[in-house]
Amino acid sequence: MLIDRFFHGPVSAYPRDYPAGAHQVLHSHREAQFLYAACGTMRVVTAQGAWVIPPTRGVWIPPLVEHEIFMVGEVHMRSLFIAPALCPAGLQQCCVLAVTSLLRELILRAVQGPQQAENPLIQQLMLEEISNLENLPLHVPMPEDRRLQAICLALLRRPDHPYTLEDWALQVGASSRTLARLFQQELRMNFNTWRQQLRLMEALPRLLAGDSVQQVAEVLGYGSARAFSAMFQRLLGDTPRNYVGTLNQLSEIGSIR
Incomplete structure (x- = not known):
């Protein structure tokens, strides 16, 4: 379903609030969309993969x-x-981006009304900021090969699944070497990296809902909270507690706008 928007200049801004569990059905826009979560967590799903957008982050x-x-x-x-x-340039694919304080303030200003959104200075600054945002690993791409699909769908249903690539090879009727090659060829990452990014996507909503690091580690199949925290810090550059604390603080700021 193609949704048309009435454009106010090169950039239009729209605020909208949703209750828990709301769902926007499959649709597209003629223009690019930058979704910013001032408060709450969103999941964006396309035929190519899935992205999780925690509060104060955005998806292109x-x-x-x-x-x-x-x-x-x-x-x-x-x-x-x-x-x-x-x-x-460089934003031809969906991606989750780390929103800067400046961009956050510009977005919150733009959604206050047409006069703000149509301000050429605000529009230009927003475009400049978006072009320089950090790309975050909050995405799991989906493969086309049926054997990889079987593995990925099984892990989406159960992110804590303990099977190694060798175990999956026996299940789907392909050698582990073939599966490893296909992961690199179709998804541009190895099996372990794909699974780690999936677990990271599953972890964030749980942590933001108040689950402890130990609880999340156990649910996602990690042997210890330390092992989970090491993965989290390697991918996002901070400990789970510090990262979620920062998101919650920024979300409180955004929720009062």
Whole structure:
């Protein structure tokens, strides 16, 4: 389903709040969309993969990409719609981006009304900031090969599944070497990295909901909270407690706008 938007210049801004469990059905836009979670967590799903967007982070969705959005908890969504001709270079695929303090303030200003959103200075600054944001590993791509699909779907249903690639090879009727090659060829990452990113995606909503690091580690199949924390810090650059604490602080700021 293609949804048309009435454009106010090169960038339009729209605020919308959703209750927990809300769902936007599969749709697309002629323009690019930058989704910002001022409060709450979103999951964006396309035919190519899934992305989790914690509060104060954003997801870039290129023009005409069909996607659906699931709300995890109450969500304060702040959307920017950007003319295709102005899309920053290097953003041809969906990705989760670390929103800077400046961009957050610009987005919150833009959604206050058309006069703010149509301000050329605000629009230019938003485009400049988006083009330089850090890409975060909060994404799991989906393969086309049926054997990889069987593995990935099984892990999506059960992220704590203990099978190694050698174990999966016996299940799907392919050698572990073939599976390893296909992971690199189709998904541009190895099996362990894909599984780690899936577990990271599953961990964030649980941590933001108040589960302890130990509880999340056990649910996701880690032998200890220390092993889980090491993976988390390697991928996101901070400990689970510090990272979630920062997100919660920024979310409180965004929720009062």
